[in-house]
Amino acid sequence: MNIPENLKYTKNHEWLKVEDNIATIGISEFAQGELGDIVFVEVDTEGESLDMEEVFGTIEAVKTVSDLFMPITGEVTEFNETLEDEPELINSSPYDKGWIVKVEMSEMSELDNLLSAEEYKNLIS
Amino acid sequence: MKKLVLSDVHESLGGKMVDFAGYYMPVQYSKGVKFEHQIVRQEVGVFDVSHMGEVFVSGENSLDFLQSITSNDVSKLTVGKVQYTCLPNADGGIVDDFLLYKIEENKYLLVVNASNMKKDLMWINDHNSFNCTIDNQSENYSLLAVQGPHSIELLQQLTDVDLSEIKYYNFKIGNIAGVDNVILSRTGYTGEIGFELYVRNEGTKQLWDALFSTNIKLEAIGLAARDTLRLEKGFCLYGNDINDSTSPIEAGLGWITKFTKKFVNSENLKKQKEEGVSRKLVAIELIDKGIARKDYLIVDVDGKEIGVITSGTMSPTLNKSIALGYVSSEYKSVDSEIYIQVRKKQIKANVVSLPFVK
Numbered sequence: 001m002n003i004p005e006n007l008k009y010t011k012n013h014e015w016l017k018v019e020d021n022i023a024t025i026g027i028s029e030f031a032q033g034e035l036g037d038i039v040f041v042e043v044d045t046e047g048e049s050l051d052m053e054e055v056f057g058t059i060e061a062v063k064t065v066s067d068l069f070m071p072i073t074g075e076v077t078e079f080n081e082t083l084e085d086e087p088e089l090i091n092s093s094p095y096d097k098g099w100i101v102k103v104e105m106s107e108m109s110e111l112d113n114l115l116s117a118e119e120y121k122n123l124i125s
Numbered sequence: 126m127k128k129l130v131l132s133d134v135h136e137s138l139g140g141k142m143v144d145f146a147g148y149y150m151p152v153q154y155s156k157g158v159k160f161e162h163q164i165v166r167q168e169v170g171v172f173d174v175s176h177m178g179e180v181f182v183s184g185e186n187s188l189d190f191l192q193s194i195t196s197n198d199v200s201k202l203t204v205g206k207v208q209y210t211c212l213p214n215a216d217g218g219i220v221d222d223f224l225l226y227k228i229e230e231n232k233y234l235l236v237v238n239a240s241n242m243k244k245d246l247m248w249i250n251d252h253n254s255f256n257c258t259i260d261n262q263s264e265n266y267s268l269l270a271v272q273g274p275h276s277i278e279l280l281q282q283l284t285d286v287d288l289s290e291i292k293y294y295n296f297k298i299g300n301i302a303g304v305d306n307v308i309l310s311r312t313g314y315t316g317e318i319g320f321e322l323y324v325r326n327e328g329t330k331q332l333w334d335a336l337f338s339t340n341i342k343l344e345a346i347g348l349a350a351r352d353t354l355r356l357e358k359g360f361c362l363y364g365n366d367i368n369d370s371t372s373p374i375e376a377g378l379g380w381i382t383k384f385t386k387k388f389v390n391s392e393n394l395k396k397q398k399e400e401g402v403s404r405k406l407v408a409i410e411l412i413d414k415g416i417a418r419k420d421y422l423i424v425d426v427d428g429k430e431i432g433v434i435t436s437g438t439m440s441p442t443l444n445k446s447i448a449l450g451y452v453s454s455e456y457k458s459v460d461s462e463i464y465i466q467v468r469k470k471q472i473k474a475n476v477v478s479l480p481f482v483k
Contacts, residue, residue, distance in 0.1 A: 036141075036349070037159045039439035040416050040446075044470070058468065060416050062158040062438060063349050084414065091157075 002029045004095055009120035010071045023072060026099040030124045035061040038087045043079040043101055052110055072110045078102040129175045130267050130329040138345055145348060146239035148176040153347035161350035162441040165315050169273035170346035171336055176239035178263040183232040190255035191233060196373055198383040202227040207294045207312055210381050211373055213390045218369040220248050238363050267329040272319030279341040280320055302335030304328035316358035353438050359408055359479035365419055366406060366435040366449050374398050376406045405457040408479045411446035415472040422466040423450050431456055440481060447481045
């Protein structure tokens with residue numbers, strides 16, 4: 001199971017890559033494996049400021065619909081639009097081409113509550 | 126939860142196991158639902174659907190008995206033929222839908238949904254004023270469905286029975302892979318060429334292993350792909366598209382509802398057929414992006430509720446979002462413009478004709 005060291009994680013199986021005050025967000029390799037073939041991703045909150053734990057989108061596998069939760073507070077500044085036509089990138093490249101949104105963080109202290117790679121590994125093992 | 130004969134085999138093949146109708150079953154294997162789906166459309170796959178119930182009905186009056194409780198015309202069945210039919214209830218709904226086999230004169234096999242097993246047995250027994258013997262053999266039978274364009278070529282390597290001679294909705298009982306008395310039924314739930322093999326549990330493992338021993342590549346297929354495959358063909362799923370409160374006429378099952386005889390609630394259903402029904406099950410294709418799921422509302426252009434989705438998925442073959450759902454009859458014709466309420470949005474959709482995949 002690939003759990004990159006340089007990322008932060010949540011108990012909702014999302015990952016964050018933090019660069020200054022911008023967080024790139026996706027779902028973990030474990031999560032995509034549990035969901036199976038991803039067939040649709042919907043994010044209609046671009047440009048909105050959302051609180052931590054608010055729903056920013058939905059991800060649909062063949063048999064399931066799952067909400068995507070904000071791991072931190074901030075504004076959704078960008079949606080990975082290639083996912084509209086190629087949602088399967090989340091399966092094939094969860095940490096790279098399958099990123100979902102970028103968020104401009106407004107509460108940097110929230111980062112302290114996120115899980116390290118080691119802690120996330122313990123969560124799913 | 127009950128185990129199937131092959132539950133451990135599925136697990137060792139990487140099956141993602143779930144509780145389905147009380148059985149420990151594979152919903153998919155490691156290569157994923159889309160892969161499995163395409164394999165069945167293009168090559169051949171095998172489904173272990175041993176959860177399905179096998180109930181034998183026999184006795185001198187078995188024809189009259191079955192005529193009285195089922196919607197289709199059992200007198201049309203000859204030995205070796207299969208019929209799709211249902212058990213209507215007294216209130217306009219359906220107790221279950223199933224395949225009916227005429228095994229020999231005065232002996233029939235009903236293959237029913239596992240989730241309805243208890244309800245069906247109660248219903249059948251309660252209506253048995255015909256002195257028939259009702260023998261539930263579900264715990265002794267497995268069912269392997271071999272489906273896909275290469276299925277006959279694969280199966281023919283394992284049996285002397287000439288499979289090319291068995292027509293759609295016909296069966297023979299014979300030896301396959303060294304196992305005697307297997308029902309070789311030219312039926313399936315995928316819309317592809319294929320056979321369903323009813324085998325007593327003692328022979329299940331031997332048959333399964335033999336299926337994988339030929340020179341034709343075979344993949345195990347789980348329940349999730351079974352669902353996407355049947356939905357592309359518009360086959361009803363009990364619990365989704367039909368249930369205790371949907372009538373066969375509403376569900377588009379008029380073709381298995383024959384008024385050449387009397388049966389439970391036939392007067393009412395006949396009236397429905399003659400006078401029309403207020404809602405109909407229709408095939409729906411989404412025009413805008415989104416996926417319609419079971420229980421999502423169908424609305425008109427003004428957002429007024431006009432129906433409900435009963436099954437929906439992203440079709441792996443078409444890469445389009447498809448669904449079945451009930452709509453008010455004024456929206457039943459092809460090309461009716463409807464909308465699906467998907468979370469906060471209303472997604473534009475069209476009524477289309479079945480099957481989605483030809």
